[in-house]
Amino acid sequence: xxxxxxxxxxxxxxxxxxxxxxxxxxxxxxxxxxxxxxxxxxxxxxxxxxxxxxxxxxxxxxxxxxxxxxxxxxxxxxxxxxxxxxxxxxxxxxxxxxxxxxxxxxxxxxxxxxxxxxxxxxxxxxxxxxxxxxxxxxxxxxxxxxxxxxxxxxxxxxxxxxxxxxxxxxxxxxxxxxxxxxxxxxxxxxxxxxxxxxxxxxxxxxxxxxxxxxxxxxxxxxxxxxxxxxxxxxxxxxxxxxxxxxxxxxxxxxxxxxxxxxxxxxxxxxxxxxxxxxxxxxxxxxxxxxxxxxxxxxxxxxxxxxxxxxxxxxxxxxxxxxxxxxxxxxxxxxxxxxx
Ligand SMILES: [Zn+2]
Ligand SMILES: [Zn+2]
Numbered sequence: 062x063x064x065x066x067x068x069x070x071x072x073x074x075x076x077x078x079x080x081x082x083x084x085x086x087x088x089x090x091x092x093x094x095x096x097x098x099x100x101x102x103x104x105x106x107x108x109x110x111x112x113x114x115x116x117x118x119x120x121x122x123x124x125x126x127x128x129x130x131x132x133x134x135x136x137x138x139x140x141x142x143x144x145x146x147x148x149x150x151x152x153x154x155x156x157x158x159x160x161x162x163x164x165x166x167x168x169x170x171x172x173x174x175x176x177x178x179x180x181x182x183x184x185x186x187x188x189x190x191x192x193x194x195x196x197x198x199x200x201x202x203x204x205x206x207x208x209x210x211x212x213x214x215x216x217x218x219x220x221x222x223x224x225x226x227x228x229x230x231x232x233x234x235x236x237x238x239x240x241x242x243x244x245x246x247x248x249x250x251x252x253x254x255x256x257x258x259x260x261x262x263x264x265x266x267x268x269x270x271x272x273x274x275x276x277x278x279x280x281x282x283x284x285x286x287x288x289x290x291x292x293x294x295x296x297x298x299x300x301x302x303x304x305x306x307x308x309x310x311x312x313x314x315x316x317x318x319x320x321x322x323x324x325x326x327x328x329x330x331x332x333x334x335x336x337x338x339x340x341x342x343x344x345x346x347x348x349x350x351x352x353x354x355x356x357x358x359x360x361x362x363x364x365x366x367x368x369x370x371x372x373x374x375x376x377x378x379x380x381x382x383x384x385x386x387x388x389x390x391x392x393x394x395x396x397x398x399x400x
Contacts, residue, residue: 074110079132083184085257088127088142089119089169089217090185095131097221105218115218118169120144141187143167157187157255159288166292168192171316172215173204176231179223191251191288193295195321196240198248203238205231206317214315242276243328244321247295254288275328282331290367299323302330 076099082091092107101107108117111126119127121144128135145154153162161167173189175197188194189204196203207214210229223231240248282298283291303326313322 074130076130076132082133082137082141083182085182085186085188085255086141086184087187087190088124088138090187090222091133091138091141092119092123092127092131093217094184094222095127099131103218103220116170118143118217143169156190159254161289162293163296166192166289166296168316168320170217171206172217173206173317174215174223174231175200175202175204176223177202179231183222185222186257188248188251188255188257191255191292192316192320193292193324194248194251195317195324196244196248198245198252201240201245203240203244203321204317206315241325241328242272243279243324246272246276246280247291247324250283250291251288254291275332278331279328285364285366287364287367290364293367295327296323298327298330302326 076095078095078098080095080098082088086094089104093103096107097103104119105115107119107127108115111117111119111123113119119142121139121142124135124138124142127133128138140158143154143156153160154164155161156167167190169190172185173194174185175189177200178186178197194204205215208225208227208229209231211225211227213225213227216226219226220228221230225231279295282294286294299322313319
């Protein structure tokens with residue numbers, strides 16, 4: 062901690078405007094909201110006072126200071142900030158009460174917002190920090206990750222919750238893109254797993270919500286899985302699709318467009334997975350996918366549903382793999398006692 066440059070010892074600060082962190086609010090969004098509410102320049106001030114760099118991400122270790130300054134309870138703040146397991150992110154971490162196995166399941170440096178939620182709720186939702194949340198199920202729209210005016214990526218260091226660093230205020234009309242059925246479905250699944258029930262029903266079959274074959278298949282595959290299981294399986298499906306000989310996929314760049322592509326690829330491929338079609342897999346680099354599934358199997362925290370899904374998915378992939386050729390090269394893997 063480096064407090065030397067501050068005019069007062071930050072741990073002893075106590076700002077006039079105090080508020081508890083709200084249910085469903087993300088920790089970094091809370092710090093931004095409270096700093097701005099007290100006339101400070103948002104997260105840049107908070108990071109400076111904590112002795113962190115401009116690009117740093119707040120974590121559970123910062124909770125006691127934020128609680129002292131702004132009036133939230135330490136416990137609720139810790140819940141809404143990232144906490145590393147055994148001090149190392151590679152070994153998993155917890156976020157909003159969920160244990161997550163991969164760093165890229167969260168998008169921490171590239172914020173996304175729903176301007177309508179910001180206007181209605183007045184806070185940044187914690188579900189927006191999940192990498193596969195690309196839409197708002199409440200308002201049925203694609204999230205905003207880029208300023209419609211200056212076209213730069215949104216930053217956590219922006220001067221207001223709904224304000225870009227260029228001064229532009231986000232509005233509903235700024236996002237003409239409508240989400241796909243799969244994107245809305247996944248947003249709803251993540252909201253449910255994160256206990257944020259503010260969104261209306263928008264799963265397959267919900268009133269007024271269009272669905273399609275891919276979303277139905279995805280829904281069948283993800284039923285009863287934990288949030289970590291949902292993230293692993295969607296990424297596993299997208300990875301498996303890139304091994305599919307039929308696919309000619311050019312990967313998108315940018316956090317949100319990449320995530321939208323992942324959801325689309327996973328949903329399309331889930332139709333094959335749900336019906337156990339004999340998909341021929343590419344013979345190169347199956348390790349990312351297999352690692353994701355084996356990790357589920359090896360995790361003592363995985364739920365019985367996650368375990369059983371990972372088991373059947375691995376069995377299916379192995380069967381297809383031996384047909385396509387990489388199974389022979391990975392014979393040790395297919396013979397391994399996985400469960
Ligand atoms: Zn919204
Ligand atoms: Zn801008």
